[in-house]
Every structure is written in structure tokens, then in C-alpha cells.
Amino acid sequence: MKKIDKSIMLGTSISANQAEGSWNINGKGLSIAEMRRFNPALDQKDINTERKMTKEKIEEALNKNSKYFYPKKEGIDFYKNYKEDIKLIADMKNDCFRTSIAWTRIFPNGDEIIPNEEGLKFYDNLIDELLKNNIEPIITISHYEMPYYLVDKFGGWKNRKLIDFYISYAKTLLLRYKDKVKYWIPFNELNAANYSVWAGAGLRDDEHENILGLSIYALHNIFIANASIIKEGKKINSNFKFGSMVATLLSYADDSNPLTVLKADKDQQMKIYAYFDVLHRGAYANYALKLYKSFGIDLNITNEDKILLKENTCDFIGFSYYMSGVISLANESLTEGNLVKVGKNKHLEENEWGWQIDPVGLRILMNRLYDRYQQPLFILENGVGFKEENPNLVMINDDYRISYLKSHLEQVQKAVEDGVECIGYTMWSPFDIVSHGTSEMSKRYGLIYVDQDDYGKGTKKRIPKKSYYWYKELCETREIK
Numbered sequence: 158m159k160k161i162d163k164s165i166m167l168g169t170s171i172s173a174n175q176a177e178g179s180w181n182i183n184g185k186g187l188s189i190a191e192m193r194r195f196n197p198a199l200d201q202k203d204i205n206t207e208r209k210m211t212k213e214k215i216e217e218a219l220n221k222n223s224k225y226f227y228p229k230k231e232g233i234d235f236y237k238n239y240k241e242d243i244k245l246i247a248d249m250k251n252d253c254f255r256t257s258i259a260w261t262r263i264f265p266n267g268d269e270i271i272p273n274e275e276g277l278k279f280y281d282n283l284i285d286e287l288l289k290n291n292i293e294p295i296i297t298i299s300h301y302e303m304p305y306y307l308v309d310k311f312g313g314w315k316n317r318k319l320i321d322f323y324i325s326y327a328k329t330l331l332l333r334y335k336d337k338v339k340y341w342i343p344f345n346e347l348n349a350a351n352y353s354v355w356a357g358a359g360l361r362d363d364e365h366e367n368i369l370g371l372s373i374y375a376l377h378n379i380f381i382a383n384a385s386i387i388k389e390g391k392k393i394n395s396n397f398k399f400g401s402m403v404a405t406l407l408s409y410a411d412d413s414n415p416l417t418v419l420k421a422d423k424d425q426q427m428k429i430y431a432y433f434d435v436l437h438r439g440a441y442a443n444y445a446l447k448l449y450k451s452f453g454i455d456l457n458i459t460n461e462d463k464i465l466l467k468e469n470t471c472d473f474i475g476f477s478y479y480m481s482g483v484i485s486l487a488n489e490s491l492t493e494g495n496l497v498k499v500g501k502n503k504h505l506e507e508n509e510w511g512w513q514i515d516p517v518g519l520r521i522l523m524n525r526l527y528d529r530y531q532q533p534l535f536i537l538e539n540g541v542g543f544k545e546e547n548p549n550l551v552m553i554n555d556d557y558r559i560s561y562l563k564s565h566l567e568q569v570q571k572a573v574e575d576g577v578e579c580i581g582y583t584m585w586s587p588f589d590i591v592s593h594g595t596s597e598m599s600k601r602y603g604l605i606y607v608d609q610d611d612y613g614k615g616t617k618k619r620i621p622k623k624s625y626y627w628y629k630e631l632c633e634t635r636e637i638k
């Protein structure tokens with residue numbers, strides 16, 4: 158039986174907007190995540206259209222009498238229940254726990270000078286609770302939940318002013334938790350700025366006919382904010398470790414035709430490496446700049462920006478990995494990811510949302526990333542969503558989840574044996590929480606069942622699943638059984 162290497166911190170991962178709820182309590186402002194509605198008629202085949210955030214949908218979200226339900230306003234009540242929830246995580250013997258701080262609890266609109274003390278107090282307590290239980294906090298500074306005000310008044314990340322607002326927010330956290338938090342993730346899944354422009358960059362999908370182009374400018378500002386906060390952070394505490402975070406949309410060539418292989422290589426450049434290259438090599442790659450230019454985009458990067466990016470790269474390679482896809486010349490038989498469509502792979506099974514399960518892909522990816530950047534890896538998200546009914550509130554026998562996690566962890570260990578340096582693995586997610594992409598509860602990732610339906614109804618009782626006990630044993634013995 159394999160043991161997972163002791164260099165790897167084992168833990169779990171959530172985000173504030175998918176779990177906390179209490180969206181307007183104790184001075185909190187409205188975030189863009191809370192404006193995503195649950196749509197029961199959601200046609201899974203048309204998920205990418207349904208997700209688009211238009212002027213009309215924004216008006217509806219701001220309408221107090223809206224007929225729609227906005228699940229992220231309620232989350233799973235983690236805000237009120239955090240002590241009990243952390244106790245469950247502590248009982249599971251997790252080494253670390255990753256969550257985000259809701260920007261809107263600290264700066265409700267985003268442009269205030271003085272932070273909201275009540276918001277900070279919540280995170281003081283949360284972080285203290287983790288430390289009391291010997292759990293290392295891994296903090297994401299911005300996880301798809303910027304203040305709506307910054308979108309409304311400043312136009313989101315396409316406006317360079319956002320960099321200052323972000324620095325002021327992030328610096329508040331770095332100073333406050335300088336002796337308590339070591340691992341920081343400035344932005345969740347930074348490539349979402351291009352694939353999911355509302356969540357990643359605070360852009361409306363219908364605000365420009367070339368929204369991808371606009372998002373590339375917005376992303377540049379995000380890169381600058383990322384580098385700036387690393388620079389500021391190292392002055393505050395030189396031991397801070399800053400991680401990148403990219404959603405790794407791994408794809409393979411569908412056949413051995415060199416043209417398909419070339420297409421797949423180019424796909425991976427733009428889906429994965431274009432982001433990590435800036436974050437870890439400190440400069441845009443030529444292939445990316447050339448492609449942008451062919452779109453008519455010239456970033457006109459100043460020398461000052463170039464130096465900033467070069468001198469302030471991330472310390473570890475953080476990423477999420479859920480699935481893989483294939484690239485064919487014809488690009489037929491597309492299946493769903495939560496960010497982009499990918500091709501079907503006949504060798505792999507998929508879950509009900511069309512996510513193709515590929516543990517070996519994780520090992521391939523880890524080797525590729527480590528070979529390219531030679532920096533330690535941190536798997537910040539990995540997990541799988543299933544529909545689970547539990548009317549009698551009993552322990553669910555989720556052997557399918559255990560099998561997903563086990564097969565992925567085995568590949569993590571194999572990658573370590575290949576020579577890859579890996580410092581952490583935080584599975585997504587300890588509890589069932591509101592889905593990022595579809596804002597539903599039915600897509601359950603948790604090791605712990607939460608009695609709540611898509612409309613927020615239920616007792617919110619937490620009931621550990623079989624996988625909870627499996628993960629606990631893994632954390633205690635490090636044996637991958």
C-alpha cells in the first residue's frame with residue numbers, strides 16, 4: 158500500500174462566497190458572486206450561455222422583488238457555523254484548510270479608506286480557530302467575489318484603478334495576519350479572467366463585442382496587482398509564501414496526426430502556460446503576445462510593469478485540477494467543464510456534468526509544470542460533484558468519491574516519485590457548498606453532507622459521509638487505502 162509523502166500538507170478547500178452566506182450582515186457589501194442566480198431550467202448543454210452575465214441579469218439581481226433565488230447570499234451558513242465546521246475539519250486531522258476572505262466584508266464597496274472592523278473580526282476568529290486546532294490556514298485573497306460597486310462604478314478589472322483598491326484590501330490582510338498566515342493566494346483561478354469574465358475580471362459578458370480582447374487588458378491589470386502584492390507582502394514578512402492559482406484545463410491531442418498534436422500544444426499554451434509564464438517566469442511569452450497582436454490587442458507594457466512582473470513572481474505553483482479534455486482537428490463532441498468546453502475522451506468516464514475523470518492526467522500535469530518552472534506545486538483544488546439524495550439524514554456511502562480521491566492521490570504520490578516537488582493537496586471540498594458555476598446545491602463535492610436544497614431549504618445539518626472517515630484515516634496514517 159502506498160503512503161502519501163510527508164512533505165505534502167493534506168487538507169480541504171472552500172471559498173467564502175460559496176459557503177459563508179450572511180451576505181449583508183455586519184457591514185458586508187454586495188459581491189459579484191452573490192448576483193449569480195440559481196436557474197432550475199438550466200440546460201446543462203447550454204451552460205456557457207446560461208452563465209453569461211448580461212445587463213438584464215444584473216438589473217434582475219439588483220431587484221429586491223426578483224423572482225429568482227440567489228444561493229450565494231445564503232451559502233451554507235459557514236459564517237454563523239464556522240466553529241462547529243472547523244471542529245469537523247480538525248477531527249478529520251487536516252494539516253491545512255484553504256478558504257478565501259470576502260473582500261466585501263473588509264471593504265464593502267471596495268474604495269473605502271478604512272476597513273470594516275467587524276468583517277476583520279470574523280476572520281480573526283476564524284484564523285485563530287484554525288491555529289488553535291493546529292490547522293495551517295491557506296488564504297485566497299480574491300476568489301470570484303469582488304465588490305459589485307467596483308464593477309458598477311469603475312468597470313471592473315479593465316480599469317487600472319482596481320489595482321490600488323486591491324492593494325489596499327490585500328495589504329490590510331497581510332498586515333493583520335502577518336504572524337498567523339504564511340500561505341497566500343492573491344487570486345483564485347486567474348485564467349478565469351478570460352474564460353469567465355464576470356467572475357474573473359468583473360466584466361459584463363455583453364459590454365463589448367470583443368469581450369475576450371477586453372478581458373486580456375483586464376488580466377494585465379490583475380497580473381500587475383498580483384506582482385504588486387507580492388512586492389508589498391515580502392516587505393511585511395519575508396517568510397510569506399505566495400502561490401499562483403490557475404485552473405488547469407489539461408487537454409490531449411485526439412490522435413497522433415502532427416497537426417492535431419500541434420493544435421493541442423497551442424491549446425495548452427493559451428489555456429495553461431500563458432498564465433503561469435507571467436506568474437513564474439515574470440514575463441509574457443512571445444506566443445501569447447503574438448496571438449494577442451493577431452487579435453488587434455497591443456498591451457503596450459511599460460518598462461515599469463515589465464520590471465515589476467519580473468521581480469515579483471510567485472513562490473509556489475498553485476492550481477486546480479478536476480478533469481481533462483481532448484483536442485481534435487474537427488473539434489467535435491464537446492463536453493462541459495466549468496470554464497470552457499473541451500472534447501470528449503473515449504478512454505475516460507465523466508460525471509453528470511460532463512467532467513471527464515482523469516487521475517493519470519494529474520500526474521502528467523504535475524510533471525509538465527514542475528519540469529517547466531522548477532518550483533514546488535500545491536494542488537489547491539481537486540474533487541468531484543455528484544447528485545446525492547439523503548432524506549433520512551444518514552451517512553452516505555460515497556464510494557465513488559473515495560475512488561476519485563484515492564485514484565488522484567495515488568497519481569500525486571507517483572508524481573512525487575517521478576521527482577516532482579509537491580507541498581500540498583487541498584481537496585474540494587470538506588462540505589457540500591453552493592456550486593460556483595451553476596449556483597446549485599445538487600452538485601455535491603463534500604466529504605460532509607449538508608442538508609440543504611437548491612433553494613436554500615433544509616436544516617443545514619452537517620452529516621459526515623463515508624469519504625469523510627476515509628479522508629480522516631488518510632490524514633492520520635498517510636496510507637492511501
Ligand code: BG6
Pocket residue numbers: 172175345346404477495538542585591592593594595600
Ligand atoms: C473551481 C473554483 O473552478 O471549481 C471553485 O475555484 C468551484 O470555486 C470549483 O466551486 C468547482 O466548480 P463548480 O462550478 O462545480 O462549483
